[in-house]
Amino acid sequence: MTDLRTADFAAVSNVLGGPTLPRRAEDLGRPLQRALDWLSDGVALVDADRRLLYANEAFVTIVHGGDAIVLREGHVDLADMLLRRRFAAAIARTCATDEIGARADFRVQRRRNAIAYLVSIRPLCERGGIAQASVIFVHDPVASGSCGARLLRDVFAFTDAEASLASALQTGVSPTNYARAHRVSINTVYTHLRHIKEKTGCQRLPELICRLNELRAVPVNGS
Numbered sequence: 001m002t003d004l005r006t007a008d009f010a011a012v013s014n015v016l017g018g019p020t021l022p023r024r025a026e027d028l029g030r031p032l033q034r035a036l037d038w039l040s041d042g043v044a045l046v047d048a049d050r051r052l053l054y055a056n057e058a059f060v061t062i063v064h065g066g067d068a069i070v071l072r073e074g075h076v077d078l079a080d081m082l083l084r085r086r087f088a089a090a091i092a093r094t095c096a097t098d099e100i101g102a103r104a105d106f107r108v109q110r111r112r113n114a115i116a117y118l119v120s121i122r123p124l125c126e127r128g129g130i131a132q133a134s135v136i137f138v139h140d141p142v143a144s145g146s147c148g149a150r151l152l153r154d155v156f157a158f159t160d161a162e163a164s165l166a167s168a169l170q171t172g173v174s175p176t177n178y179a180r181a182h183r184v185s186i187n188t189v190y191t192h193l194r195h196i197k198e199k200t201g202c203q204r205l206p207e208l209i210c211r212l213n214e215l216r217a218v219p220v221n222g223s
Helices: 009-016 021-037 057-065 081-095 149-156 160-170 175-182 186-200 205-217
Strands: 042-046 052-055 069-072 075-078 104-108 117-123 134-139
Touching: 021 057, 042 057, 042 075, 052 057, 057 069, 057 134, 057 149, 075 081, 081 104, 081 117, 081 134, 149 160, 149 186, 149 205, 160 175, 160 186, 160 205, 175 186, 186 205
Parallel strands: none
Antiparallel strands: 042 052, 042 134, 069 075, 104 117, 117 134
């Protein structure tokens, strides 16, 4: 699996035109990457051609899900053919603007009858300068009810599969519906659930949900 989270610092420097950015990116990039990986919303940086320069962990998960937002030869695109032109135009417009307030917001319907993603596109520029790069924010209304897979893995040493299931359980998804949505057997889900309970020291599902919800108040600064 390609690690899309690793920022292309040289490309970021080129699109922003800042000669000091590579050094600052190297100094600040990894702490910033860790901070962005704690977010439940997807965050990606693209150039005017929609070439992916950086993606946080939530965005990578969305892309690998292949549900609505996809990656084609390193370029971010939408699975919905009707929205592709609008999406591309929004990226091109925000990348070419010198207006910090330029924006584009729209809903992206998912294939599995899940709640639509809310996609926001903003220019990445300083006042008085041309953007030449855009930030894509992808909000998943379902995932926003959880504390994030990265946090769960860090705190409880969950595997990726366990963290994904735990996040879903927090939002009210049942083990049966989770198994159906992810096309895995219910026995596999219950195996993950057993491991989750062992790692959190919980015996019952309501107790587990309460334990997971405690993490929502954990501060992330300095992480």
